[in-house]
Amino acid sequence: MAKPSSADIEELFRSEGPKIWRALLAYAGDPDVANDAVAEAFAQALAHASRLHSPAAWLWRTAFVLARAELKRRSQVSNPGVGARGDDTGEANESWHDLVAALRQISPNQRAAVILHDYADRPSREIASILGISTATVRVHVSQGRRRLRNLLEGYR
Amino acid sequence: MSNVRKEFTSLDRLDMPVRWSEVLQRTPGRMPSPPPRDRGLVAIVAFGLAAASVLLVVQALGPRPRPPVSTRPEGQIAFVRRGDVYVMKPDGTDVHKLAEGPATYPTWSPDGRLLAFAAGEERTQIYVVASEGAAPRRLTNVATPGAYFPMWSQDGSRIGFYAPLQGRPSQLGVMKIDGGQISRIPLPFQSAAFATNPVLSPDFREIVFSMCRGRSCAPQIYVRATDGGPLSQLTEGAPATAPAWSPSGERIAFIRSNAIVVMNADGTDQNVVRRCAPEHCLSVNWTPDGTELSVTQTLANPDACTLPPTTEIFELCFHLESNVYLMEADGSKAVHVGSGLWASVQPLP
Numbered sequence: 001m002a003k004p005s006s007a008d009i010e011e012l013f014r015s016e017g018p019k020i021w022r023a024l025l026a027y028a029g030d031p032d033v034a035n036d037a038v039a040e041a042f043a044q045a046l047a048h049a050s051r052l053h054s055p056a057a058w059l060w061r062t063a064f065v066l067a068r069a070e071l072k073r074r075s076q077v078s079n080p081g082v083g084a085r086g087d088d089t090g091e092a093n094e095s096w097h098d099l100v101a102a103l104r105q106i107s108p109n110q111r112a113a114v115i116l117h118d119y120a121d122r123p124s125r126e127i128a129s130i131l132g133i134s135t136a137t138v139r140v141h142v143s144q145g146r147r148r149l150r151n152l153l154e155g156y157r
Numbered sequence: 158m159s160n161v162r163k164e165f166t167s168l169d170r171l172d173m174p175v176r177w178s179e180v181l182q183r184t185p186g187r188m189p190s191p192p193p194r195d196r197g198l199v200a201i202v203a204f205g206l207a208a209a210s211v212l213l214v215v216q217a218l219g220p221r222p223r224p225p226v227s228t229r230p231e232g233q234i235a236f237v238r239r240g241d242v243y244v245m246k247p248d249g250t251d252v253h254k255l256a257e258g259p260a261t262y263p264t265w266s267p268d269g270r271l272l273a274f275a276a277g278e279e280r281t282q283i284y285v286v287a288s289e290g291a292a293p294r295r296l297t298n299v300a301t302p303g304a305y306f307p308m309w310s311q312d313g314s315r316i317g318f319y320a321p322l323q324g325r326p327s328q329l330g331v332m333k334i335d336g337g338q339i340s341r342i343p344l345p346f347q348s349a350a351f352a353t354n355p356v357l358s359p360d361f362r363e364i365v366f367s368m369c370r371g372r373s374c375a376p377q378i379y380v381r382a383t384d385g386g387p388l389s390q391l392t393e394g395a396p397a398t399a400p401a402w403s404p405s406g407e408r409i410a411f412i413r414s415n416a417i418v419v420m421n422a423d424g425t426d427q428n429v430v431r432r433c434a435p436e437h438c439l440s441v442n443w444t445p446d447g448t449e450l451s452v453t454q455t456l457a458n459p460d461a462c463t464l465p466p467t468t469e470i471f472e473l474c475f476h477l478e479s480n481v482y483l484m485e486a487d488g489s490k491a492v493h494v495g496s497g498l499w500a501s502v503q504p505l506p
Contacts, residue, residue, distance in 0.1 A: 010177060013177055013180060014177075017173060017175065018172070018173040021173040021175060022168040022169065022171055022173070023168075025168070025171065026165070026168055031174070035174060035175050038173070038175050039175050039179050039180055039183050040183065040185065042180040043180050043183040043184070043185040044185045046180065046181075046185075047185045095164075095167040096167040096168050096170070096171065099164050099165070099167055099168070114161065115165075118161050118162045118165060119162070119165040119168065125240060129240075134259075134278045136278075146161045149161055149164070150161060153164060
């Protein structure tokens, strides 16, 4: 595969960026974290474009790793937990709020695994790479996370 | 019962507020880097956890293992992609998987018939697989976290490896590839010592390796008899890595300060024979007759491999373009003999 150019990265921003951002919003529950992680990941991709073999996979991984690091940093600073700040999107009381509220009640790894698997359609091996766990553990997290999420969402209705 | 995938469709109504112009204006690095995995992994290793983490630790902080770039005589390059072991032709075609991972550090045997690699999730072990493809054969059964950095002896009969053991001093191991007989060579430093590139001397009596101690890692070259005995530190000062025995066993080539250095096997008479700048030294090996050196260099800084996120370390490294040079053992008459990729591939004569 040819090395991506800046134009390729821009094209990926338009095609993949919104989905990455939505996945990060669901994961972090905070638009600020999602905004910053997406912008940073694409800025890094632009800076290192010539070294990227699979830029889309790289961007998904980088954005999630950055978001996880930011959440970890914030929890160390103020321990706010994952906050669903839906108002910032101007779409309060939408159904996605229920989804994010339910997601914040499952473990971070389960949350990331379910989002990356069921929303982003990333392969298990890639999810394992992002989370630093085995593919077998990814499957367990997806299965358990789905079950918990279904139960939680049922409770909202 | 609700369908989880269907629930996620509610997200698709949201518009991303980030604009491309923001990306263009952004200076990478404004956001805090991903978790300091390197330091975290040092702690992990120090406390004897997570076998697979050891490799990343050593990559990040330890003496950087120098997987050389080369091809088999038939032209195959072995590399790791997303954990699995693949081979391909030098032009990038005919890519096919040779072994399932998660695997690291595939190295060709000197005759190119076998590929050794370290693989496993809970405990990493050394495996070999035939170049034409077959079920990999496990060679080691080392205690957690396992065995790493397989390095072939020059005759291809033995493999040296590094075993960072939990709660005990780390070891270097030596084994015959026809099965059995593992020599264990304990390292003296109980914690925070990382060894890479353990290479047997041609007569199998000694093993040379690069090792660092403590968090402020400045790797140096050490040698130790395979039947025990004192540890000899051959270098000091600037970090020294990637040692390679000459076929006669009389000299050792290694990398220090982005230069190729050749010394006597007892550490005396150290001479810089080649400076790699403006490129970066990646590896050095001897030709079978010991008269020439094969040096792999890259224009990209291999330290870029530690760019965040560290999960990209292999993918980034693999795609660094590299150049292979052949030269006299004194560094003269260097000629460019080919280009390649920095894959974890053992060079062939």
